[in-house]
Amino acid sequence: MNAMRLLGTATSFFLMAALSCTSPEAGTGFADLILTNGRVYTLDWGEPGPQGDPAPDAPFDAETGWRPDAEAVAVRGGEIVFVGSAAGSESLRGPETKVMDLAGATVIPGLIESHVHLVQLGEFLSQIDLVDIETEEEAVRLAQEMAAGTPPGTWVLGSGWDEGAWADRYPTMELLSEAVPDHPVYLRGLHGFAGWGNRMAFEIAGITPETRDPSGGQLIRDEQGRPSGVLLNRAILLLEEHIPTPSVEQTMGHVLAGLEVMAESGYTSIHEAGSNRRYQEAFERLEEEGRLPLRVYSMLAARDPELCEEWIPKGPxxxxxxxxxxxxxxxxxxxxLGSRGARMIDDYSDMPGHRGTSGADYGFDQELVARMIKAGFQAEVHAIGDAGNRETLDFFERVLSEFPDGAAQRHKIVHAQVVHPDDFQRFRDLGIAASMQPPHVAEDMDWAEARVGQERIKGAYAWRTMRETGVRLLLNSDLPGSDWDIFYGLHSAITRRDKDRQPTDGWYQEQAFTPEEAVRGYTAWGAWAEFLEEETGIIREGMRGDLTVLRIDPFVVGTNSPGNLFGGEILATVVGGKVVFEKN
Incomplete structure (x- = not known):
């Protein structure tokens, strides 16, 4: 089940950070919070080797496997003050200390979702959920049901149909228009690279047979050259620009709704990938009001150049x-890749003569991003095709040759989905991290090889090759385009199988992560990406009290029976020593 559908069914409560934990009187020396009788994995040992082998000081034995390295954690004033045995934590228990007896549950450093579209998640929670919908008819039925309870003329919005899986059978506006004639309907693709609308929506947007394909985008047309109902890549803006924009106040509500889901899902920090002015104002107002329960790392949207220009003189x-x-x-x-928009060096294997779109044609403002880097900002650039990755590396190489100090800013290529064999070493040489999504393997494997062929697929979703080359990695979901459930993410990373546990031997299993690498990818490696590896990402005295409590042990289960990871459950989420989520 997609994590979006879990909202409203979980037996849980969500506590705003300012209200969730009562501190004892100053100077008592007692802890605010003690987690005890747990299986604590601190990650406070050496990094695994390039092949995933645990470091010599890791709590691991070749014969018996993984074991926790602590039983209890205590937090005071937002900082970890004790890590050790359950008995040892008792001296910090005071009359007002919140004590959580974990009864053998597992504690890991707080999960970090290092590439999300949180505002979209908050918006989608009130829209039609099309994730896992397999047919045009089923999607139309859901749109018709929502329209039935909505005044005529009001937009009906939805998201989640898989533009990759549907690429060879895109729907049209005909059935949708017949079923919903009196409401404009817009249904966004799962990954945001396609949009599907009915006739009224196209009429409102003024999209006609005379409308030209925009730079970096395509209108799917019928045999007579008329728009058929689906827009690809940058063409979706032709329609999206006509959908009423939520107010900042509404956006603040979307942020809080999204953060509630994230807290229930065990995350203590999220990285918003592309904040425009409205998103940024919502984040800033919530922060000023003390209403952000989780840590937010905001990436400004290069597609909002005026906002970026305002930040350049201020710096990060x-x-x-x-x-x-x-x-x-x-x-x-x-x-x-699914919609064949990723830029390839050679033609798509299943579409000769087509190589995708990139660069200025896709709205990449090299001059603006270069100036942001020179102003001290970290840059994260979306690149999926092998040409897209190569040309993005070329861009970083040019900018860093002009501004060598920028190499310390931990720049990233997000997705890095298909990489030419000659370019892996360039990631390492330039110090560019790869921000990658394990769920994409589970979701793309049915069609990815058809897009790129047997040879290029060897450099696709190539996590182990990245590790062996010495490239820094961080793991995330790219939500809401993919399910953000951490147990799904870990399962995808460790097994390279889908939710049905297929294929049995894993899809190019030689590229899989070990359980330790997978956990680090969602914790310590994410902390590095936000420049906080000295403050969070591991459990150690003096570090922030950001913790996630799991019902199962991902180290043991991930090693011995990874299919059982789907039986995992988040029991508590702790941010700065404050319990922002606790399952009843």
Whole structure:
């Protein structure tokens, strides 16, 4: 089940950070919070080797496997003050200390979702959920049902149909228009690279047979050259620009709704990948009002150049004590592999003569992103195709040759989905991290090889090759385009199988992560990406009290029976020593 559908069914409560934990009187020396009788994995040992072998000081034995390295954690004033045995934590128990007896549950450093579209998640929670919908008819039925309870003329919105899986059978506006004639309907693709509308929506947007394909986009047309109902890549803006924009106040509500889901899902920090002015204002107001329950790392949207221009003279926000930090810029270099928009060096295997779109044609403003880097900002650039990745590496190489100090800013290529064999080493040489999504393997494997062929697929979703080459990695979901459930993410990373546990031997299993690497990818490696590896990402005295409590042990289960990871459950989420989620 998609995590979006879990909202409203979980037996849980969500506590705003300011109300969730009562501190004892100052100077008592007692802890605010003690987690005890648990299986604590601190990650406070050496990094695994390039093949995933645990470090010599890891709590691992070749014969018996993984074991936790602590039983209890205590937090005071937002900081971890004790890590050790359950008995040892008792001296910190005071009359007002909140004590959570974990009864053998597992504690890991707080999960970090290092590439999300949180505002979209908040918006989608009130829209039609088309994730896992397999047919046009079923999607139309859901749109018709929502329209039935909505005044005529009101937009009916939805998201989640898989533009990759449907690429060879795109729907049209005909059935949708017949079923919903009196409401404009817009249904966004799962990964945001396609949109499907009915006739009224196209009429409102003024999209006609005379409308030209925009730069970096395509209108799917019928045999007579008329728009058929689906827009690809940058063409979706032709329609989306006519959908009423939520107010900042509404956006604040979307942010809080999204953060509630994230807290229930065990995440203590999220990285918003592309904040425009409205998103940024919502984050800033919530931070000023003390209403952000999780840490937010905001990447400014390069597609909002006026906002970026305002930040260039100010430089990045380096206040590590703030719940909101703005230190990065997010840009797009190419589009998606599923919709054949990712830029390839050679033709698509299943579409001769076509190589996708990229660069200026896809709205990549090289000059603006370069100036953001020179102003001290980290840059994250979306690149999926092998040409897209190569040309993005070329861009970084040019900018860093002009501004060598920028190499310390931990720049990233997000997705890095298909990489030419000659370019893996360039990631390492340039110090560019790869921000990758394990769920994409589970979701793309049915069609990815058809897009790129047997040879190029060897450099696709190539996590182990990245590790062996010495490239820094961080793992995330790219929600809401993919399910953000951490147990799904870990399962995908460790097994390279889908939710049905297929294929049995894993899809190019030689590229899989070990359980330790997978956990680090969602914790310590994410902390590095937000420049906080000295403050969070591991459990150690003096570090932030950001913790996630799991019902199962991902190290043991991930090693011995990874299919059982789907039986996992988040029991509690702790941010700065405050319990922001606890399952009843």
């Amino acid at each position: 926000d380096t206040d590590t004590e703030s719940m909101l930090r703005t230190m990065s810029v997010k840009a797009f270099y190419d589009a998606a």
